[in-house]
Amino acid sequence: MSHNHDHDHPHEPIAADEPAVAARVRALETILVTKGVLERDELRRRVDWLVSRTPADGARLVAHAWVDADFKQRLLVDAREAALELGLDPGPSPVVVALENTADVHHMVVCTLCSCYPRALLGPPPDWYKSLAYRSRAVSDPRGVLLEFGLTLDDDVELRVVDSTADIRYLVVPRRPSGTDSLDEEALAALVTRDSMIGVSQPLGDA
Amino acid sequence: MSGGFTPGDKVRVSDRTHPGHHRTPGYLKGKTGTIERVHERFSNPETRAYGEDGRPAQRLYLVGFELPEIWSEYRGATDDRLAADVFEHWLEPAP
Numbered sequence: 001m002s003h004n005h006d007h008d009h010p011h012e013p014i015a016a017d018e019p020a021v022a023a024r025v026r027a028l029e030t031i032l033v034t035k036g037v038l039e040r041d042e043l044r045r046r047v048d049w050l051v052s053r054t055p056a057d058g059a060r061l062v063a064h065a066w067v068d069a070d071f072k073q074r075l076l077v078d079a080r081e082a083a084l085e086l087g088l089d090p091g092p093s094p095v096v097v098a099l100e101n102t103a104d105v106h107h108m109v110v111c112t113l114c115s116c117y118p119r120a121l122l123g124p125p126p127d128w129y130k131s132l133a134y135r136s137r138a139v140s141d142p143r144g145v146l147l148e149f150g151l152t153l154d155d156d157v158e159l160r161v162v163d164s165t166a167d168i169r170y171l172v173v174p175r176r177p178s179g180t181d182s183l184d185e186e187a188l189a190a191l192v193t194r195d196s197m198i199g200v201s202q203p204l205g206d207a
Numbered sequence: 208m209s210g211g212f213t214p215g216d217k218v219r220v221s222d223r224t225h226p227g228h229h230r231t232p233g234y235l236k237g238k239t240g241t242i243e244r245v246h247e248r249f250s251n252p253e254t255r256a257y258g259e260d261g262r263p264a265q266r267l268y269l270v271g272f273e274l275p276e277i278w279s280e281y282r283g284a285t286d287d288r289l290a291a292d293v294f295e296h297w298l299e300p301a302p
Contacts, residue, residue: 094247095246095247097244112232113230139274139289140278140281141283142283143284143287144282144283155284156284158284158286158287159283159284159286159287159288160271160288160289160290161287161288161290162269162289162290163232163289163290163291165230165232165291166230166249166252166267166294167249167292168246168269168292
């Protein structure tokens with residue numbers, strides 16, 4: 001893509017192999033900054049915040065819920081408040097809802113419209129979460145999708161797919177693996193993978 | 208806004224078309240489900256997307272559906288369910 005016209009707005013150098021969508025985002029950013037709708041520093045601060053988030057925060061929430069039943073109840077009632085209680089940043093989305101997986105019920109989360117995701121607690125969503133294939137198949141063939149992630153659910157487990165279409169962000173609280181009674185909270189948190197909090201796999205150590 | 212739904216109410220998702228941005232997935236339009244959770248009110252994305260303030264805020268519900276009722280050729284277990292957040296102005300009472 002050539003970019004050799006003269007103009008007076010500042011921006012980063014544009015690479016020739018920049019994908020079209022990146023070029024479009026860059027053009028939008030330039031317009032919004034030029035018009036004073038956004039400030040470049042504010043944008044950078046928000047992107048830095050977003051990419052600084054990791055699934056470790058969500059894992060801390062889950063591990064604490066595994067060892068403290070009262071906390072788990074508070075997490076299931078109001079995940080935002082529960083995150084604040086642990087000193088975690090639940091992010092700008094007003095409501096985070098935690099969904100508990102049990103022996104009888106398994107939740108998995110998708111956003112068929114775009115990529116809604118509890119980014120504050122899990123970090124940026126994986127690419128597959130944003131793919132058309134996952135977004136369409138999670139709601140039409142969820143057990144097939146789970147199989148591809150290596151998770152076989154018994155037919156008598158009630159599968160509940162949650163399509164996160166609006167302002168609520170959903171976080172799955174996976175089942176605590178058996179045989180982990182001797183582990184402390186930190187060791188438990190290490191078992192809680194990102195995918196298990198989306199509901200497409202079980203935590204590590206689960207038979 | 209009147210006509211608030213409560214958990215357990217049967218509702219049908221309107222199958223109207225809507226020109227422009229909206230958050231009601233096409234695969235649920237015309238489908239009947241059950242109110243599972245009553246969320247708070249949120250600014251209306253259908254106007255907010257076009258530079259307006261999204262007022263009045265609209266009540267959001269988590270609505271549960273049976274997957275075999277959404278997809279006639281559904282291959283999973285018969286009890287598999289799906290839940291999605293749907294704004295009140297897309298829901299009508301169902302018998």
